[in-house]
Amino acid sequence: MKKNLKEIPVSDENCPVRKTLGLLGGKWTLLILFQINNRVIRYGDLKRAIPGISEKVLIQELNFLVKNKLVTKKSYNEIPPRVEYQLTKTGLNALPIADRLATFGLENVE
Amino acid sequence: MKKNLKEIPVSDENCPVRKTLGLLGGKWTLLILFQINNRVIRYGDLKRAIPGISEKVLIQELNFLVKNKLVTKKSYNEIPPRVEYQLTKTGLNALPIADRLATFGLENVE
């Protein structure tokens, strides 16, 4: 018979929850991934999709996500500039987290 | 036929992802909920389950979670003191988020 009460190991530095929080725990990080979702989206559209975020922070986060291979960036040599972002495989793997945040928010917040 | 590409609404202040992040977006919050899980756990055990967290922050977070009805607290009038914490229904609803964080961490981080 299966174990009903799973034992919860001590959450040291190797704890997967902790590691994920270290990577995606920023104020805006998961929201940005959620907004990109499975779209190919331009910087300006993304910015308008997240009212309140500053340009500095949005670009900062996008660079961070590109560096950590959650997002890819494609720049076209055009004037005016055009830059498109989309999730990598790893980035797509983070979407279920965002979906749970959404579900929880709908059912439990306020 | 069903919509394949779901439209993603602009994430203003009412966005459920944002609201959840506002509530559970602290550095330790989801890890604490994950550690409590479906246990009844004493403060000291919880503290030992999360190496690195300071007592001040742990208590601060627990008070916050009690205030927001994600956690209940039961104090016994004993010496030495005994205090037990456990998740409310709402707190239990947050566990799937932590589970996804764990899954993602196992499969995608490092």
Added chain:
DNA sequence: AATAATTCTGACCATAAGGTAAGTACTATA
């Protein structure tokens, strides 16, 4: 008599995260 263990509290400080605002370079549009 000293130490450890329990669950906190509070004062103080350091860091990092995020916000503001201005600027850049180029073009199309009015």
Added chain:
DNA sequence: TATAGTACTTACCTTATGGTCAGAATTATT
């Protein structure tokens, strides 16, 4: 000719968050 739109960058400052450390009250243990 002035304004708006594109995607940023940079300098500066504010705030929030979290960390350190000491102490408090009580008892059991050594």
